[in-house]
Amino acid sequence: MRRYLFQKDFQDMPMVQYDVVIVGGGLAGLYTALQLNEGLSCAVLVKDRLNTCNTSLAQGGVAAVVEPEDETRLHLEDTLKAAAGIADKELARLMVEQGPKEIDRLVSLGVPFDKNPEGKWHTTKEGAHTRKRVLHCGGDATGRLIMDRLKTAVAEKPNVEILENRFLVDVLTGENGRACGVVAFENDYCILSAKAMVICTGGIGRVYRHTTNRHSITGDGIAAAARAGATLKHMEFVQFHPTAFMDTESGKTRFLISEAVRGEGGILRNPSGNPFMEGRHELKDLAPRDVVAREIFLEMKKAGTNHVFLDITTRSKNFLSKRFPTIYRNCLEQGVHMEQDLIPVAPVQHYFMGGIETNRYGQTSVENLYAAGEAACTGVHGANRLASNSLLECLVFGSQCARHINTEKSSKEVLPGISPSHKTISPVDTESIEKKIRNLMQDYAGIVRNEKGLQRALSGLHGILKDLEVRDLRHGQPMEVYNMAFVGKEIINAALKRKQSTGAHYRDDS
Numbered sequence: 432m433r434r435y436l437f438q439k440d441f442q443d444m445p446m447v448q449y450d451v452v453i454v455g456g457g458l459a460g461l462y463t464a465l466q467l468n469e470g471l472s473c474a475v476l477v478k479d480r481l482n483t484c485n486t487s488l489a490q491g492g493v494a495a496v497v498e499p500e501d502e503t504r505l506h507l508e509d510t511l512k513a514a515a516g517i518a519d520k521e522l523a524r525l526m527v528e529q530g531p532k533e534i535d536r537l538v539s540l541g542v543p544f545d546k547n548p549e550g551k552w553h554t555t556k557e558g559a560h561t562r563k564r565v566l567h568c569g570g571d572a573t574g575r576l577i578m579d580r581l582k583t584a585v586a587e588k589p590n591v592e593i594l595e596n597r598f599l600v601d602v603l604t605g606e607n608g609r610a611c612g613v614v615a616f617e618n619d620y621c622i623l624s625a626k627a628m629v630i631c632t633g634g635i636g637r638v639y640r641h642t643t644n645r646h647s648i649t650g651d652g653i654a655a656a657a658r659a660g661a662t663l664k665h666m667e668f669v670q671f672h673p674t675a676f677m678d679t680e681s682g683k684t685r686f687l688i689s690e691a692v693r694g695e696g697g698i699l700r701n702p703s704g705n706p707f708m709e710g711r712h713e714l715k716d717l718a719p720r721d722v723v724a725r726e727i728f729l730e731m732k733k734a735g736t737n738h739v740f741l742d743i744t745t746r747s748k749n750f751l752s753k754r755f756p757t758i759y760r761n762c763l764e765q766g767v768h769m770e771q772d773l774i775p776v777a778p779v780q781h782y783f784m785g786g787i788e789t790n791r792y793g794q795t796s797v798e799n800l801y802a803a804g805e806a807a808c809t810g811v812h813g814a815n816r817l818a819s820n821s822l823l824e825c826l827v828f829g830s831q832c833a834r835h836i837n838t839e840k841s842s843k844e845v846l847p848g849i850s851p852s853h854k855t856i857s858p859v860d861t862e863s864i865e866k867k868i869r870n871l872m873q874d875y876a877g878i879v880r881n882e883k884g885l886q887r888a889l890s891g892l893h894g895i896l897k898d899l900e901v902r903d904l905r906h907g908q909p910m911e912v913y914n915m916a917f918v919g920k921e922i923i924n925a926a927l928k929r930k931q932s933t934g935a936h937y938r939d940d941s
């Protein structure tokens with residue numbers, strides 16, 4: 432593995448100093464920035480624009496105990512059960528206990544969670560929740576509305592600067608291995624030195640052919656942290672959401688259909704029209720995500736189709752268009768009336784349980800380097816994340832990071848003198864390599880895996896990485912492809928090591 436991707440002498444790069452650099456402007460990044468002491472100068476680097484994060488796509492909501500008939504004990508139990516026995520219980524407890532406080536904080540920032548006619552929170556059940564506890568905004572526009580309020584709040588913080596269109600190239604470490612800054616790329620390289628760096632770059636979506644993630648999600652933060660020496664954890668655990676809208680003719684998935692649709696009574700039907708979750712799991716259509724995604728995959732395979740159907744025709748147009756305005760509109764654009772038509776759906780990559788290993792304060796194994804949100808692996812999701820626990824994790828562990836950074840007395844690390852190797856040859860044809868990576872991952876490291884397929888993907892990725900090791904990566908796109916090949920290889924290596932099926936990691940040869 433290359434230690435650094437940049438290829439320019441250090442002394443030729445401009446340098447700006449901050450106390451804290453946060454990479455990623457989704458919920459974890461902005462929420463961390465918002466809670467830093469105002470005496471700490473902070474830059475938030477965003478790969479594209481602030482609006483183009485994964486958080487703004489989140490439909491379902493935020494899970495938290497706000498109903499009188501619910502208890503944190505039950506939320507914890509559901510989280511651990513969905514996680515297939517390997518979640519970090521103490522951190523999961525911290526997350527569910529702190530959840531209601533974070534909801535209060537969002538409310539105080541003006542986040543408009545939906546209420547019922549009696550003025551109480553409107554909550555929904557999603558897969559594997561035994562109680563109604565998923566809060567949402569604007570029906571199915573939860574992420575967008577939370578981000579709107581956070582952007583306003585962060586804009587009022589004099590110590591926080593948002594830098595858009597900055598690609599994270601590398602995390603810099605000093606002679607003693609402590610992180611001391613990042614190299615970013617806009618039109619050229621630039622060094623941002625800091626006392627603390629927080630990686631909030633999201634997961635790995637684009638590594639797969641079908642994903643609900645933004646196009647910009649290529650595992651850059653995870654790969655850069657690993658190059659800096661950070662330990663990665665649970666890389667084999669990739670979550671597939673059971674229901675994305677499938678354009679049956681093109682075979683392309685179009686948009687997410689929230690699990691909340693099943694929470695409001697939707698059921699899955701196979702291509703012959705039969706409901707199939709009955710008898711497969713006690714929670715039927717609201718079984719944990721890994722179980723439902725796998726059952727759909729098997730039904731599709733049996734029928735030789737690229738989709739099954741989601742049926743919510745028991746609900747009226749009035750209800751559906753109000754409760755799920757975005758999904759309703761999106762379906763209509765595809766010619767599907769939710770109140771009368773079956774919706775063609777298929778499972779797609781959606782979330783990454785693995786990532787940069789962190790402790791309760793978001794600290795990684797590299798001093799001064801933190802991670803939060805999907806890029807981090809706190810272990811709270813184990814082998815399968817409970818629905819709507821991801822925004823909750825961003826809130827709780829974003830707060831934990833900020834709290835720790837605010838109280839740390841760490842002094843600034845001296846920047847290293849680095850002379851990267853210049854022995855590289857011509858740039859790469861990124862498009863064809865990217866396609867190859869996505870096909871290998873989708874076909875061999877997807878919902879169902881086995882030794883033979885994983886080995887095949889591994890050898891393909893090894894070939895790609897070997898070639899990229901000596902290439903001139905120079906710009907953002909080739910670097911993205913390098914990061915994709917790297918995280919893909921890490922996923923496959925971890926999947927090969929875990930011989931037993933566990934949660935979202937399912938092997939048909941175990």
Ligand code: SIN
Pocket residue numbers: 489490491492688689690691781782817818819820821
């Ligand atoms: C959904 O609305 O189904 C997605 C929410 C999540 O990923 O937890």
